Amino acid sequence: MATPKEVTFRLSRCRSSVPRARAALRAKLGEWRAVQAAAADAELILSELVTNAVRVPVPGDRMVGVRIECRGRGELLRLEVSDAGAGRPEVQRPGELDKGGRGLLLVEALAHRWGVDERRAGIGKTVWAELLAPGADPAPAEARIAAVSVRPGQCVRAWGAWHTVRAVRSERYASGGLAVLIVLADGGPALRLHAAEQVTVRTTAPAAESRGKAAAGPVVSS
Numbered sequence: 001m002a003t004p005k006e007v008t009f010r011l012s013r014c015r016s017s018v019p020r021a022r023a024a025l026r027a028k029l030g031e032w033r034a035v036q037a038a039a040a041d042a043e044l045i046l047s048e049l050v051t052n053a054v055r056v057p058v059p060g061d062r063m064v065g066v067r068i069e070c071r072g073r074g075e076l077l078r079l080e081v082s083d084a085g086a087g088r089p090e091v092q093r094p095g096e097l098d099k100g101g102r103g104l105l106l107v108e109a110l111a112h113r114w115g116v117d118e119r120r121a122g123i124g125k126t127v128w129a130e131l132l133a134p135g136a137d138p139a140p141a142e143a144r145i146a147a148v149s150v151r152p153g154q155c156v157r158a159w160g161a162w163h164t165v166r167a168v169r170s171e172r173y174a175s176g177g178l179a180v181l182i183v184l185a186d187g188g189p190a191l192r193l194h195a196a197e198q199v200t201v202r203t204t205a206p207a208a209e210s211r212g213k214a215a216a217g218p219v220v221s222s
Contacts (some may be wrong), residue, residue: 004069004070004071005028005032005050005069005070005071006067006068006069006070007024007028007067008065008066008068008211009023009024009066009069010063010064010065010066011050011054011063011064011065011066012053012063012064013053013054013058013061013062013063013064014062017050017054017064018047018050018051018054019046019060019146021046021047021050021066021117022043022046022047022151024041024066024068025042025043025046025068025079026039028068028070029042029070032070033073034070034073034074034077035073035075035133036076037074037133038072038074038077038132038133039074041110041111041131042077042079042131044106044110045079045106045107045110045111045114045131046066046068046079046081048103048106048107049079049107049127049129050064050066050081050105050184052089052103052104052127053069053081053082053083053085053127054083056083056085056087057085058083058084058085058124058126059084060084060122062083062084062124063066064081064082064083064129065080065081065082065083065126066079066080066081066082067079067080067082068080074133075132075133076112076130076131076132076133077130077131078128078129078130078131078149079128079129079130079131080126080128081125081126081127081128082119082124082125082126082129083125084123084124084177085124085125086123086124087125088116089104089116090104094112096100107115107129110129110131111129111130111131112130112131112132113129113130113153114127114128114129114130114143115127115128115152115153116128117153117155117167117168118167120168126170128153138189142157142200142201142202143200143201143202144198144199144200144201145198145199145201146195146196146197146198146199147180147182147191147193147194147195147196147197147198147199148170148178148180148195148196150165150168150180150201151165151168152165152166152167152168153165154201154202155201155202156182156184156191156199156200156201157168157200157201158184158191159188159190160178162202163184163185163186163188164184164185165182165184165185165201166183166184166185167182167183168180168181168183169181169183170195177194177195178194179192179193179194180192180193180194180195180197182199186187
């Protein structure tokens with residue numbers, strides 16, 4: 001599997017940040033020579049996510065964080081926008097005469113999937129969306145990555161079965177090292193691992209595998 005390309009940057013909380021985010025997305029996709037099949041939809045989605053982020057009340061002068069990830073030549077694009085605001089955005093169903101409230105409806109319609117996660121460090125949330133180019137496989141091959149790189153929405157191999165990750169948090173050991181707490185969506189016990197410990201992940205897992213649990217086994221696959 002090709003190594004994902006990614007870029008992160010921060011934006012001030014003002015309306016001019018929306019076109020800046022779109023311009024950065026276009027520039028990076030061009031630099032990565034990504035197929036433009038999903039680029040137009042990605043610009044619309046990123047615009048909506050950044051617009052929501054700059055409007056939400058936050059403490060102090062905290063900025064908006066943006067992360068863009070591209071797999072292959074654009075077969076999968078992941079957009080993440082983080083802010084320090086409280087609450088979770090929800091899809092609204094505005095009436096015909098309402099002038100606003102349709103942003104997440106657009107995200108829901110254009111994205112392969114989207115969601116909201118707690119930020120791994122600090123306060124606030126990250127709203128993310130993934131887009132697939134036509135004909136792209138939504139389930140890439142398995143990969144071994146450090147626990148600190150695990151992201152909500154992925155599936156992690158533990159106790160002989162696949163489990164969807166609901167949230168990922170970081171905390172410090174008493175000795176000062178970094179630990180990662182991986183919270184599972186099925187309600188099973190969370191995984192508490194050293195940040196550098198290797199785990200097996202993939203984006204999606206078959207339903208039958210996700211439901212099954214082995215009676216015993218290692219916390220993470222070897």
